[in-house]
Amino acid sequence: MTAAALGVLLAAGAGHVAATWRCRSPWPLARTAAWLLGLAAAGVAVAGPARAHHDLHAHMAGHLLLGMVAPLLLVLAAPVTLALRALPPRGARRLARLLRTPPARWLTDPLVAVPLNAAGLWLLYGTGLHTALAGRPALTTLVWAHLLVSGYLATASVLAVDPAPHRRPVAVRAVALAGGAAAHDVLAKVLYAHPPAGTVGAEAGARLMYDGGTVLTLVTAALLWRRWYVSRDAVRAAARPA
Amino acid sequence: MADAHARPPARRRLLVSGLLLGLGTAGAVDEIVFHQLLHWHHFYDRASGAAGLVSDGLLHAGTFSAAVAGMALLADARRRGRFVPALWWGAVLTGAGAFQVWDGLVHHKLLRLHQVRYGVDLTGYDVGWIVPGVLLLAAGVALLLRARARPVAVT
Numbered sequence: 025m026t027a028a029a030l031g032v033l034l035a036a037g038a039g040h041v042a043a044t045w046r047c048r049s050p051w052p053l054a055r056t057a058a059w060l061l062g063l064a065a066a067g068v069a070v071a072g073p074a075r076a077h078h079d080l081h082a083h084m085a086g087h088l089l090l091g092m093v094a095p096l097l098l099v100l101a102a103p104v105t106l107a108l109r110a111l112p113p114r115g116a117r118r119l120a121r122l123l124r125t126p127p128a129r130w131l132t133d134p135l136v137a138v139p140l141n142a143a144g145l146w147l148l149y150g151t152g153l154h155t156a157l158a159g160r161p162a163l164t165t166l167v168w169a170h171l172l173v174s175g176y177l178a179t180a181s182v183l184a185v186d187p188a189p190h191r192r193p194v195a196v197r198a199v200a201l202a203g204g205a206a207a208h209d210v211l212a213k214v215l216y217a218h219p220p221a222g223t224v225g226a227e228a229g230a231r232l233m234y235d236g237g238t239v240l241t242l243v244t245a246a247l248l249w250r251r252w253y254v255s256r257d258a259v260r261a262a263a264r265p266a
Numbered sequence: 267m268a269d270a271h272a273r274p275p276a277r278r279r280l281l282v283s284g285l286l287l288g289l290g291t292a293g294a295v296d297e298i299v300f301h302q303l304l305h306w307h308h309f310y311d312r313a314s315g316a317a318g319l320v321s322d323g324l325l326h327a328g329t330f331s332a333a334v335a336g337m338a339l340l341a342d343a344r345r346r347g348r349f350v351p352a353l354w355w356g357a358v359l360t361g362a363g364a365f366q367v368w369d370g371l372v373h374h375k376l377l378r379l380h381q382v383r384y385g386v387d388l389t390g391y392d393v394g395w396i397v398p399g400v401l402l403l404a405a406g407v408a409l410l411l412r413a414r415a416r417p418v419a420v421t
Contacts, residue, residue: 195335198331198334198335199331201331202327202328202331203327205327205331206323206324206326206327206328207323208323208327209322209323209326209327210319210320210322210323210324212323213309213319213322213323214319216309217319230309231309234309238326238330241327241330241331242330242334245330245331245334245335246334249334249335249337249338250338252338253338253341253342258342262342262345262346
């Protein structure tokens with residue numbers, strides 16, 4: 025199952041590079057680098073620490089890579105923008121239509137995507153699911169996929185790097201991000217106080233989850249506000265005479 | 267830009283910026299001094315129950331998010347040439363004082379979520395926690411009133 029997961033990541037990397045060749049305008053190298061680094065972070069997590077179910081400290085390193093570092097890098101790569109520019113016109117129109125459908129709009133709304141991401145984490149560690157994953161490779165792969173995808177949707181909905189039909193105001197996105205971070209912090213402390221059955225290193229793992237989550241949320245918040253500061257609306261409002 | 271009266275929306279943004287940065291700074295000082303340096307507070311206090319965990323997580327995420335947002339709004343106010351020192355500093359002190367008083371009165375005393383220190387008589391510590399908060403709050407409100415009564419020329 026690990027080989028299959030790594031295969032999917034490799035395919036995603038190859039697909040991105042192929043799309044940059046077909047892209048109708050020059051594609052920034054930094055975005056391609058972010059995409060490949062994001063996939064690499066996910067690959068490292070899947071191949072190594074995320075598999076350590078019993079050692080919560082190593083497991084949390086994998087969890088941070090797969091659920092926070094990789095999604096942030098993948099979002100910064102603006103994959104939807106690339107797809108819209110690389111697909112033939114009919115395909116691009118179809119993708120744009122798909123993004124405007126109600127389910128796509130809900131999943132890219134920070135008030136839905138961030139709580140979904142947090143709820144998934146609480147389900148994983150708050151119930152017996154984490155313990156039940158040991159020795160069940162198919163279920164484990166499914167949980168990894170969920171962690172990566174829901175982390176991506178939450179980060180994408182907050183940062184809004186790709187075009188979104190109904191973007192929430194910056195304050196709403198910042199509050200959603202802070203709410204998600206609070207749920208992450210509380211869960212880390214709960215894990216510290218009540219580690220899942222059959223695990224070691226819960227105290228170090230919980231601290232890593234708390235501190236790593238803080239650092240990555242700070243980076244995301246800084247990027248969010250930086251993007252607002254240089255956004256067309258904010259610059260235009262600042263230039264308007266009194 | 268010489269402008270004696272910053273427009274109301276710009277003033278409000280500067281006020282919000284100061285309040286958020288004040289909250290964020292007070293929260294950061296609390297974490298750095300009492301958790302990291304003095305070790306009076308711990309990552310997890312066995313004494314605090316589930317409500318303590320939730321309030322800790324909310325405060326931690328809320329204060330650092332507030333600090334980042336406050337810096338962005340401050341940068342925007344400065345870009346607009348609308349920085350009014352008395353207004354902004356008043357808001358910072360008000361935010362920091364409000365955080366300290368709220369933490370000392372509501373969290374520590376009313377809800378009894380956690381305490382300044384454990385295993386000692388708390389009276390002196392509580393006074394030492396709340397009185398500076400009240401002073402900060404009073405200084406902040408006084409500055410805000412002054413900025414309101416007499417709009418300062420913007421440089």
